[in-house]
Amino acid sequence: MAQVLVIGIAGGSGSGKTTLMKNIISRFGAQIAVISHDNYYKRRDELPFEERCKLNYDEPAAFDTQLMVRQLEQLRQGKAIDCPVYDFTVHNRSDEVIRIEPKNVIVVEGILIFENKSLRDKMDIKIFVDTDADVRLCRRIKRDVNKRGRTLESVLMQYQTTVKPMHDQYVEPSKRYADLIVLEGGKNLVALDMIMNRIGQHLGKGDLL
Numbered sequence: 124m125a126q127v128l129v130i131g132i133a134g135g136s137g138s139g140k141t142t143l144m145k146n147i148i149s150r151f152g153a154q155i156a157v158i159s160h161d162n163y164y165k166r167r168d169e170l171p172f173e174e175r176c177k178l179n180y181d182e183p184a185a186f187d188t189q190l191m192v193r194q195l196e197q198l199r200q201g202k203a204i205d206c207p208v209y210d211f212t213v214h215n216r217s218d219e220v221i222r223i224e225p226k227n228v229i230v231v232e233g234i235l236i237f238e239n240k241s242l243r244d245k246m247d248i249k250i251f252v253d254t255d256a257d258v259r260l261c262r263r264i265k266r267d268v269n270k271r272g273r274t275l276e277s278v279l280m281q282y283q284t285t286v287k288p289m290h291d292q293y294v295e296p297s298k299r300y301a302d303l304i305v306l307e308g309g310k311n312l313v314a315l316d317m318i319m320n321r322i323g324q325h326l327g328k329g330d331l332l
Contacts, residue, residue: 127199128325129229129245130318133237133297134252135290136181137262139307140232143252143315147230150319154326156198156226160233163191164209166216175214176277181234181289188239191231195245201225211271228322234290237297250318251301256287 134140144157165187167175179185187207194204205220237243237251260282267273298304305314 127225127227127229128322129195129199129231129247130322131236131243131246131249132230132232132252133234133249133294133301135254135256135259135294136234136286137259137266138252138254139262139310140234140252142310143250143305143318144230144232146315147318147322151228151322151326154226155228155230155322156223157230157232158191158195158198158204158206158223160186160188160191160231160236162207162209162221163187164216168215172213178214179285179289180214180281181285181293183235183238183293186235188235188242192239192241192245195229195231195242198223198225198229199245228325234294235297237300238293243300248303248321249301250303250305251298252305252307253298254307256290 132140132143147155148157163186164180165185167178170178190207194206197204203222203224206223208217208219208221209215210217231242231246236246237249243249263282263286264275264278267278268275303314303317305311
């Protein structure tokens with residue numbers, strides 16, 4: 124394969140990472156590969172559902188990040204991977220996998236991807252999406268209630284007990300590793316154009332503006 128460009132997109136839960144990623148996908152589609160840290164939550168078959176609900180899913184130990192590092196390296200080497208799939212409705216890894224083919228541009232997304240040095244060192248460009256806490260909380264409530272079958276009470280309890288403390292301890296400090304800090308994610312058109320042009324240049328499309 125030609126030289127591979129790996130772009131990391133980090134930021135707090137509900138910051139707008141997915142919107143930014145969707146904008147990139149809508150422009151380049153099948154020309155890029157996308158892997159999400161959320162799919163690498165550890166399998167917890169040994170615990171009943173009630174116990175899985177109580178786990179802290181916002182700390183680095185909740186993820187099998189080393190598997191993600193290995194699979195990212197495989198993609199960089201031109202090898203396809205079977206990416207795990209996580210089912211948020213049951214708080215456990217699914218038996219399904221997603222076949223991801225190698226591409227010349229790989230986008231890595233997740234709240235804690237800059238916290239891990241082994242993963243961080245495999246990225247050529249590191250982007251941190253920075254959004255106010257109240258906006259992030261509102262987005263998280265809508266997502267978890269509408270798409271993940273959660274109750275408002277459970278979302279707020281999780282936010283207060285793990286999401287906010289872990290954001291302050293791990294996510295926010297990882298911002299210092301970013302090459303580019305984007306305010307408001309995919310709604311920041313100036314930053315979006317810069318990112319699109321960089322990807323376009325790598326893919327040999329030149330200036331896309």
